Amino acid sequence: MAQTNNFPETRFELEIPDPLKTDEFILNMGPQHPSTHGVLRVLLKTDGEIVESATPYIGYLHRTFEKHAERMTWPQVVPYVDRMDYLASMNNSLGYALAVEKMMGLEVNERAQYLRIIVSELNRIASHLVFLGTYGLDVGAFTPFLYGFRERERIIDLFEEISGGRLLYNYIWIGGVAFDAPDGWLEKVNEFCDYFEPKIKEYNDLLTFNKIFIERTANVGVIPADLAINYGLSGPTLRGSGVNFDLRKNDPYCIYDRFDFNVCIGKGEQGTVGDSWDRYYVRIEEMVESAKIIRQAVNQIPDGDAKETVPRNVRVPAGEIYFRTETPRGELGYYIVSDGGKNPVRVKVRAPAFCNLSILPAVARGTMVADLVAILGSLDIVLGEIDR
Amino acid sequence: MEAKEIYQRLKDAFQDDILEFNAEVLQPFIKISPDKTEEIAQFLRDEDDLEFDYLMCLSGLDLGENLGVVYHLYSMKFNHKIVLKTEVSKEQPNVNSVADIWRTADWHEREAYDLLGINFVNHPDLRRILLPDDWEGHPLRKDYQPPKSWHGIPVTLANEEEQDGANE
Numbered sequence: 001m002a003q004t005n006n007f008p009e010t011r012f013e014l015e016i017p018d019p020l021k022t023d024e025f026i027l028n029m030g031p032q033h034p035s036t037h038g039v040l041r042v043l044l045k046t047d048g049e050i051v052e053s054a055t056p057y058i059g060y061l062h063r064t065f066e067k068h069a070e071r072m073t074w075p076q077v078v079p080y081v082d083r084m085d086y087l088a089s090m091n092n093s094l095g096y097a098l099a100v101e102k103m104m105g106l107e108v109n110e111r112a113q114y115l116r117i118i119v120s121e122l123n124r125i126a127s128h129l130v131f132l133g134t135y136g137l138d139v140g141a142f143t144p145f146l147y148g149f150r151e152r153e154r155i156i157d158l159f160e161e162i163s164g165g166r167l168l169y170n171y172i173w174i175g176g177v178a179f180d181a182p183d184g185w186l187e188k189v190n191e192f193c194d195y196f197e198p199k200i201k202e203y204n205d206l207l208t209f210n211k212i213f214i215e216r217t218a219n220v221g222v223i224p225a226d227l228a229i230n231y232g233l234s235g236p237t238l239r240g241s242g243v244n245f246d247l248r249k250n251d252p253y254c255i256y257d258r259f260d261f262n263v264c265i266g267k268g269e270q271g272t273v274g275d276s277w278d279r280y281y282v283r284i285e286e287m288v289e290s291a292k293i294i295r296q297a298v299n300q301i302p303d304g305d306a307k308e309t310v311p312r313n314v315r316v317p318a319g320e321i322y323f324r325t326e327t328p329r330g331e332l333g334y335y336i337v338s339d340g341g342k343n344p345v346r347v348k349v350r351a352p353a354f355c356n357l358s359i360l361p362a363v364a365r366g367t368m369v370a371d372l373v374a375i376l377g378s379l380d381i382v383l384g385e386i387d388r
Numbered sequence: 389m390e391a392k393e394i395y396q397r398l399k400d401a402f403q404d405d406i407l408e409f410n411a412e413v414l415q416p417f418i419k420i421s422p423d424k425t426e427e428i429a430q431f432l433r434d435e436d437d438l439e440f441d442y443l444m445c446l447s448g449l450d451l452g453e454n455l456g457v458v459y460h461l462y463s464m465k466f467n468h469k470i471v472l473k474t475e476v477s478k479e480q481p482n483v484n485s486v487a488d489i490w491r492t493a494d495w496h497e498r499e500a501y502d503l504l505g506i507n508f509v510n511h512p513d514l515r516r517i518l519l520p521d522d523w524e525g526h527p528l529r530k531d532y533q534p535p536k537s538w539h540g541i542p543v544t545l546a547n548e549e550e551q552d553g554a555n556e
């Protein structure tokens with residue numbers, strides 16, 4: 001199959017006949033543009049319809065989280081980390097809680113461990129559903145958005161029942177979770193899985209294997225595996241390039257080693273390995289795997305007091321740690337330094353979308369402007385965590 | 389490979405530029421000198437038995453007297469990790485850039501420059517990344533004082549200023 005865009009070197013093969021030679025045109029994509037998924041500005045230099053260079057300008061959502069964290073006590077940081085990747089708040093607070101627990105040497109109650117897995121995998125599905133919907137919008141399909149939000153609504157209802165919040169939960173605390181599951185909640189989670197799993201076929205029929213969608217995404221924005229690793233990509237964006245790497249398997253945390261699930265990677269089914277379609281499809285497959293994990297967790301969950309191990313006073317001994325977890329967007333790392341005091345000395349966040357976005361200039365060169373939207377959408381960025 | 393062996397490999401190759409090894413902490417680290425970071429990074433990435441191809445995180449931090457840069461490395465192939473640290477003075481915060489070794493470092497170094505004022509020598513494009521280009525100072529430094537306003541936009545809230553004043 002012809003490769004229209006690959007490595008930067010080979011990408012200028014789109015030759016324009018001389019009489020059509022046009023002037024360089026500078027175009028601002030964003031900061032207020034629906035396809036930039038937040039407030040991102042990409043400065044495009046274009047030659048006609050072809051992108052010569054794309055430079056992302058970020059920082060519009062910079063809320064100085066890292067500075068704030070230095071002035072707050074350890075548990076007070078939790079609601080703030082929720083606000084970074086607002087589509088996957090559970091996964092964000094899970095990473096922070098695990099990092100602090102590791103520094104404290106705190107063992108978390110079994111029931112709380114299972115609840116954490118259930119909510120973070122539910123959140124992974126919810127986040128991927130938003131991706132599915134907005135990616136459809138990016139390339140011109142409106143209906144998948146409504147489908148995705150229909151299912152997401154049910155997850156959010158579940159979250160509302162267990163935590164009280166619909167977007168930002170403050171549910172996973174240092175040492176456990178904020179509330180035990182209400183009566184009948186776990187059955188509802190199971191019901192949701194029963195309801196959700198057949199829907200995957202609907203998405204596939206509607207969008208995944210839609211001819212127009214494949215034309216828009218297959219062979220577009222190909223990221224080779226070695227380039228992906230060098231740019232520090234992670235999560236579905238890295239796996240889309242055919243790299244079998246998932247922190248839940250390769251660097252297990254929590255109790256993920258107790259569950260049976262597969263790591264989905266891009267296989268180049270519709271085009272080249274590492275194209276936008278692969279990145280999209282990895283996420284669809286991951287939703288199935290997440291549902292599998294949730295079912296197992298609901299079956300295995302023991303009785304107990306989910307708040308048993310939540311400490312009254314969080315005392316973190318002096319030291320430092322880098323702890324990484326797999327969020328829907330990839331490797332979320334917390335580098336936390338403590339001097340034994342009541343607030344952190346430094347909380348540095350390695351946001352997955354921050355690294356994933358940084359590859360954009362390398363992939364964008366030589367593509368069409370319309371394809372750039374498809375590439376940007378396939379990276380699944382959330383500006384809240386890029387800017388922090 | 390264990391941290392101790394990695395340290396030994398580095399010590400053999402770079403001698404005096406490897407300043408310290410500490411295995412007593414949660415995650416063992418090796419301290420290196422700031423003007424050799426690029427060579428050491430190249431060595432760690434390209435040696436066949438090390439192959440640190442993935443830079444997990446690059447963080448800057450304010451250590452009080454000095455500024456620090458911390459590199460968290462990972463090898464996809466061997467599944468081993470190491471932490472590198474380097475320290476520079478606030479007067480001459482020059483660290484050699486590793487952006488050409490791992491492209492991840494490009495934006496992370498820009499961030500450390502933006503928020504802490506660490507100057508990465510040989511960085512391809514060292515500009516502010518999160519803050520506006522004409523912002524003054526580096527906010528993550530512990531002694532940072534935010535301006536009252538920026539282009540007529542108030543930056544510090546009035547009651548926060550009062551609180552700050554009360555603390556002093």
